[in-house]
Amino acid sequence: MSVTAAQGFRASGVVAGLKPSGRPDLALVVNDGPQRSAAAVFTSNRVEAAPVTWSRQVVADGRLDAVVLNSGGANACTGPPGFLDTHRTAEAVAETLGVSAGDVAVCSTGLIGERLPMDRLLAAIAPAADALGPDGEAAATAIMTTDTVPKQATAEGDGFVVGGMAKGAGMLAPALATMLVVLTTDAEAEPGELDAVLREACAVTFDRIDSDGCQSTNDTVLLLASGASGVRPARRDLSAAVTAVCADLARQLIGDAEGAAHDIAIEIRSAASESDALEVARAIARNNLFKTAIFGNDPNWGRVVAAVGTTAAEFDPTQLDVTVNGVQVCRQCGVGEDRSLVDLTPREVHVAVDLHAGEHTATVWTNDLTHDYVHENSAYST
Amino acid sequence: MSVTAAQGFRASGVVAGLKPSGRPDLALVVNDGPQRSAAAVFTSNRVEAAPVTWSRQVVADGRLDAVVLNSGGANACTGPPGFLDTHRTAEAVAETLGVSAGDVAVCSTGLIGERLPMDRLLAAIAPAADALGPDGEAAATAIMTTDTVPKQATAEGDGFVVGGMAKGAGMLAPALATMLVVLTTDAEAEPGELDAVLREACAVTFDRIDSDGCQSTNDTVLLLASGASGVRPARRDLSAAVTAVCADLARQLIGDAEGAAHDIAIEIRSAASESDALEVARAIARNNLFKTAIFGNDPNWGRVVAAVGTTAAEFDPTQLDVTVNGVQVCRQCGVGEDRSLVDLTPREVHVAVDLHAGEHTATVWTNDLTHDYVHENSAYST
Numbered sequence: 076m077s078v079t080a081a082q083g084f085r086a087s088g089v090v091a092g093l094k095p096s097g098r099p100d101l102a103l104v105v106n107d108g109p110q111r112s113a114a115a116v117f118t119s120n121r122v123e124a125a126p127v128t129w130s131r132q133v134v135a136d137g138r139l140d141a142v143v144l145n146s147g148g149a150n151a152c153t154g155p156p157g158f159l160d161t162h163r164t165a166e167a168v169a170e171t172l173g174v175s176a177g178d179v180a181v182c183s184t185g186l187i188g189e190r191l192p193m194d195r196l197l198a199a200i201a202p203a204a205d206a207l208g209p210d211g212e213a214a215a216t217a218i219m220t221t222d223t224v225p226k227q228a229t230a231e232g233d234g235f236v237v238g239g240m241a242k243g244a245g246m247l248a249p250a251l252a253t254m255l256v257v258l259t260t261d262a263e264a265e266p267g268e269l270d271a272v273l274r275e276a277c278a279v280t281f282d283r284i285d286s287d288g289c290q291s292t293n294d295t296v297l298l299l300a301s302g303a304s305g306v307r308p309a310r311r312d313l314s315a316a317v318t319a320v321c322a323d324l325a326r327q328l329i330g331d332a333e334g335a336a337h338d339i340a341i342e343i344r345s346a347a348s349e350s351d352a353l354e355v356a357r358a359i360a361r362n363n364l365f366k367t368a369i370f371g372n373d374p375n376w377g378r379v380v381a382a383v384g385t386t387a388a389e390f391d392p393t394q395l396d397v398t399v400n401g402v403q404v405c406r407q408c409g410v411g412e413d414r415s416l417v418d419l420t421p422r423e424v425h426v427a428v429d430l431h432a433g434e435h436t437a438t439v440w441t442n443d444l445t446h447d448y449v450h451e452n453s454a455y456s457t
Numbered sequence: 458m459s460v461t462a463a464q465g466f467r468a469s470g471v472v473a474g475l476k477p478s479g480r481p482d483l484a485l486v487v488n489d490g491p492q493r494s495a496a497a498v499f500t501s502n503r504v505e506a507a508p509v510t511w512s513r514q515v516v517a518d519g520r521l522d523a524v525v526l527n528s529g530g531a532n533a534c535t536g537p538p539g540f541l542d543t544h545r546t547a548e549a550v551a552e553t554l555g556v557s558a559g560d561v562a563v564c565s566t567g568l569i570g571e572r573l574p575m576d577r578l579l580a581a582i583a584p585a586a587d588a589l590g591p592d593g594e595a596a597a598t599a600i601m602t603t604d605t606v607p608k609q610a611t612a613e614g615d616g617f618v619v620g621g622m623a624k625g626a627g628m629l630a631p632a633l634a635t636m637l638v639v640l641t642t643d644a645e646a647e648p649g650e651l652d653a654v655l656r657e658a659c660a661v662t663f664d665r666i667d668s669d670g671c672q673s674t675n676d677t678v679l680l681l682a683s684g685a686s687g688v689r690p691a692r693r694d695l696s697a698a699v700t701a702v703c704a705d706l707a708r709q710l711i712g713d714a715e716g717a718a719h720d721i722a723i724e725i726r727s728a729a730s731e732s733d734a735l736e737v738a739r740a741i742a743r744n745n746l747f748k749t750a751i752f753g754n755d756p757n758w759g760r761v762v763a764a765v766g767t768t769a770a771e772f773d774p775t776q777l778d779v780t781v782n783g784v785q786v787c788r789q790c791g792v793g794e795d796r797s798l799v800d801l802t803p804r805e806v807h808v809a810v811d812l813h814a815g816e817h818t819a820t821v822w823t824n825d826l827t828h829d830y831v832h833e834n835s836a837y838s839t
Contacts, residue, residue: 119767120763120766120767121765121766121767121768121774122762122763122765122766122774122777122790123766123774149759151759151763152758152759152762152787152790152791152792153791153792154775154789154790154791157791186759187757187758187759187760187762187763188758188759188787188791188792189792287745287746288743288744288745289744289745289746289760289763289764290763290766290767291763292759292762292763292766361670361743362670362671363669363670363671363745363826363830363834364669364671364834367830367831367834367835368834368835370831370835371834371835371836373835373836375569376569376570377531377533377534377568377569377570377674378569378671380504380534380569380674381502381504381533381569381671381672381673381674382671383503383504384502384503384504384505384672384674385501385502385503385672386503392503392504392505393536395504405534405570407536408504408534408536409534409535409536409539409570410534410535410570410571444745444831445831446828446831446832448745448749448831449749449752449826449827449828449830449831450828452745452746452749452750452753453749453750453752453753453755454753454755
């Protein structure tokens with residue numbers, strides 16, 4: 076269950092042979108209706124992969140019948156031939172399922188700058204269609220790259236269900252990054268409503284995880300509605316369920332980030348505005364000296380205030396407070412409680428910064444910077 | 458020779474006992490005149506250390522007689538008592554030298570959030586004054602923290618000399634970061650001219666090295682002129698010599714960055730403006746995935762174009778070219794020459810990105826992200 080938790084959806088995951096490891100690498104998600112409303116959010120990276128360009132076009136009319144996803148290659152920076160590969164993939168899926176290629180979204184993840192082995196990919200589409208069924212686990216597994224576990228989530232509304240799957244274990248950043256997410260619901264909803272609900276949900280979930288500040292060329296979040304429950308929820312209720320699934324998946328992404336030893340919640344309090352709170356939280360989340368200190372179980376609050384000081388947010392530099400795992404180690408930008416009281420051995424870390432400038436708050440999740448991060452990312456393409 | 462290369466300057470470096478290692482940690486630089494013009498550039502971090510606040514005030518009138526620098530403690534986030542410590546330091550130096558405290562700049566580097574052991578620091582000022590002499594090496598050594606070598610440079614103009622010393626081996630970033638630099642010249646120059654020359658020089662040297670994107674609370678670059686040569690150079694000539702010394706020191710800082718295995722020059726070509734070129738260069742310089750790839754000797758140009766794609770600079774995403782150490786691995790945002798032709802074993806790496814958008818260019822220097830960087834910075838305060 077997950078991407079198939081909602082009525083009206085089937086999914087599958089098979090081995091196409093795109094990954095050298097021989098693990099599953101092709102997933103299919105099909106909306107059997109009766110409705111086929113859809114919405115999407117894509118990477119804001121201006122260098123976007125061919126499947127992003129394609130999917131952006133086909134979802135523009137608010138309808139998707141199916142999504143095909145592959146790991147083992149991003150199909151990014153592959154030029155017009157790469158776009159043709161995406162087009163051919165959608166055509167093949169459409170032909171196999173008896174739908175229109177213009178209603179088939181394509182998602183890819185893996186190395187940039189290499190063409191996909193199209194013979195293998197196309198040959199796997201019929202087996203993937205044959206394998207379609209009510210179990211979403213195989214699809215969630217087939218989209219994994221350096222992920223160590225498949226990521227799935229569901230939420231129940233009043234008479235309807237929202238489910239989803241995600242991949243991504245690095246390159247998470249605001250405005251998305253090598254993250255593929257497919258969300259499904261059996262609620263009845265128009266495309267415009269889905270679009271608004273999805274954007275709101277992403278803004279407070281996926282946009283607030285920032286593993287390493289990098290941003291991918293391939294990020295895609297899709298939301299498909301089948302209407303199979305026969306229930307048309309209030310927008311507020313649909314939004315709550317979609318946001319809950321996104322928040323659950325986002326937390327799973329941070330928890331499985333490449334080489335991370337700590338998941339760090341950075342909470343900014345008493346900011347003059349929400350955007351100030353986010354700017355400050357991101358400055359800390361992207362500070363390598365702070366991230367290495369947390370890896371070393373070192374509550375080095377000097378690196379926190381130094382990061383805060385680089386922002387344009389409203390605050391008085393002499394009034395900053397920093398609390399790490401409940402210990403206020405920095406008070407009024409000076410020495411506070413004894414730093415040796417901070418226990419950083421648990422995986423989850425909570426850093427709170429009080430700006431004393433207003434009533435807004437925001438939390439961004441990030442990871443620490445570790446030897447394993449360096450190792451995994453220095454050896455990824457070799 | 459270096460900070461004492463120009464006539465009219467003496468320097469010293471002694472052990473005050475601020476560092477647990479027992480290495481030299483207090484330096485003094487004195488301008489014996491006849492002129493005592495000075496200018497300065499400080500960190501743009503809004504959380505500034507006490508010595509920055511002090512030195513900003515005392516240099517405001519364009520005159521400095523001496524500079525006292527300590528390693529072993531940043532005196533940042535130490536509140537009003539920390540500012541008083543800086544003030545007392547300047548007073549003690551002034552009394553010992555027979556000058557005014559308002560003409561003594563103070564620079565500190567080390568851990569944030571700890572008071573300096575003032576008894577030891579003050580007791581070392583008389584010995585430092587006694588040790589003043591024509592050799593700049595001891596001063597350059599006493600300001601080292603995680604630096605592995607002292608950093609000095611000189612340039613000769615027509616009848617005048619510019620010399621300098623620097624410390625800093627991490628946290629280098631645009632707008633400066635835990636970097637202390639003292640430049641001296643025996644040219645005759647008014648404070649206003651020195652200020653303009655120094656700002657121009659910093660903008661194209663120290664502001665274009667970015668080891669890890671982090672920015673310190675203590676950065677200071679000072680330029681002192683003694684006029685002892687009796688030569689009043691044309692501003693262009695003084696600017697050229699000061700810029701040459703800054704460029705030399707900046708290159709030494711990058712070459713000694715904490716834990717780095719590669720020094721990387723990122724050259725952006727054919728940009729629509731210089732600010733576009735700098736924005737793109739910095740986005741690449743701060744991309745952890747790119748930096749780990751270079752550590753792994755991996756010419757992963759996909760990470761370069763993905764970083765370029767996050768900027769607002771003017772370019773056509775289908776027209777980007779990327780050249781690594783002379784091999785054009787990415788052409789028109791697609792696969793170019795064989796990446797296996799790239800040799801990344803030398804320490805110095807050259808990455809060129811052609812935006813095909815104009816006639817401007819800029820180069821930013823950075824380092825790779827290594828196991829040693831993580832190790833040094835996760836264990837720094839413990």
